[in-house]
Amino acid sequence: MLTVDERKRYDRQIMMPEVGEEGQEKLKQAKVLIAGAGGLGSPISIYLAAAGIGHIRLVDHDQIELTNLNRQVLHWNRDIGEFKVKSALNKLNQLNPDVAIEIIKKTIEEGNIRDIVNDCDAIVDAMDNLETRYLLNKIAIEKNIPFFHGAVRGLEGRAMTIIPGKSPCLRCMYHGTLPPEKFPVIGVAPGVIGCIQATEVIKYFVGMGELLTGRLLVYDGMSLTFREFKITRNPQCDHCGQRKEV
Amino acid sequence: MTIKINLHKTHRQYTNDQETVEVQGKNVGECLKDLIRQYPPLGKEIFTKNGKLSPIMEVYLNGKSAFPDELNKPVKDGDTIHLVYFLAGG
Numbered sequence: 001m002l003t004v005d006e007r008k009r010y011d012r013q014i015m016m017p018e019v020g021e022e023g024q025e026k027l028k029q030a031k032v033l034i035a036g037a038g039g040l041g042s043p044i045s046i047y048l049a050a051a052g053i054g055h056i057r058l059v060d061h062d063q064i065e066l067t068n069l070n071r072q073v074l075h076w077n078r079d080i081g082e083f084k085v086k087s088a089l090n091k092l093n094q095l096n097p098d099v100a101i102e103i104i105k106k107t108i109e110e111g112n113i114r115d116i117v118n119d120c121d122a123i124v125d126a127m128d129n130l131e132t133r134y135l136l137n138k139i140a141i142e143k144n145i146p147f148f149h150g151a152v153r154g155l156e157g158r159a160m161t162i163i164p165g166k167s168p169c170l171r172c173m174y175h176g177t178l179p180p181e182k183f184p185v186i187g188v189a190p191g192v193i194g195c196i197q198a199t200e201v202i203k204y205f206v207g208m209g210e211l212l213t214g215r216l217l218v219y220d221g222m223s224l225t226f227r228e229f230k231i232t233r234n235p236q237c238d239h240c241g242q243r244k245e246v
Numbered sequence: 247m248t249i250k251i252n253l254h255k256t257h258r259q260y261t262n263d264q265e266t267v268e269v270q271g272k273n274v275g276e277c278l279k280d281l282i283r284q285y286p287p288l289g290k291e292i293f294t295k296n297g298k299l300s301p302i303m304e305v306y307l308n309g310k311s312a313f314p315d316e317l318n319k320p321v322k323d324g325d326t327i328h329l330v331y332f333l334a335g336g
Contacts, residue, residue, distance in 0.1 A: 177301055178334045183334075
């Protein structure tokens with residue numbers, strides 16, 4: 001049940017016929033894991049907290065460095081040296097005290113990923129490396145949790161939504177490896193892609209619109225174009241191939 | 247039989263800034279070889295030293311993922327291949 005203050009806070013989105021109080025209540029009941037509190041994690045967590053996702057679990061092991069500040073807009077100059085999750089908790093609490101923010105200061109690994117995703121209704125990819133993305137993709141399929149993929153480099157980005165058992169997963173479109181790198185990026189690129197991921201999460205919980213399932217959205221900021229590629233489920237996929245169509 | 251290959255922007259330095267190159271071939275692999283015949287420096291961008299497709303490249307045929315076994319996917323006149331780089335930053 002929404003409180004009087006919540007009705008006021010979310011008034012403009014409750015006005016949307018697709019959302020209404022019922023949709024807002026669904027957002028309030030949602031528990032979302034955001035894997036990473038950096039370039040993508042910043043806009044994702046800001047917009048999901050502002051929209052009234054009831055419970056956000058934020059995971060990151062890093063401390064803030066000066067070189068993060070061109071893009072990780074949750075963290076400010078005064079936060080240099082602080083753990084990203086702690087800085088994020090502080091800002092998100094101030095943005096929306098009605099949202100429960102849970103922070104985990106850990107590296108996501110095979111050994112702890114089950115505990116990290118436990119009880120979550122959605123997993124949002126805000127990682128900076130491919131290996132952890134694959135781990136998140138795999139656990140999302142195993143635990144039947146929707147997975148909202150996003151990645152950036154330079155002024156480019158991509159996003160796709162994965163609903164286990166219904167839509168292709170990350171491994172259906174890619175099997176390669178990318179060594180961890182210090183990648184070039186301007187903050188607006190994760191801004192664009194993070195907002196798209198947050199849009200997908202909100203749509204999913206409210207149950208409105210058309211999700212980016214089976215559609216890889218590729219953004220090129222240089223030419224300011226969005227292109228869509230169709231991805232189909234790979235029956236031999238090592239993550240979701242054995243999973244029955246729902 | 248003409249196939250169009252749409253290049254990633256980092257590849258266009260090798261094609262005089264051309265975004266699209268017309269090639270010949272019966273499958274994706276033959277088309278990529280014809281592309282490299284026309285612009286040899288692209289070879290090291292698209293293939294590894296042992297002749298496999300670079301692990302950071304994705305191939306889309308007429309807007310659909312060609313993965314897996316991309317190089318053997320048959321093509322027909324008028325098809326378009328997109329070469330896209332996988333991204334992993336966040």
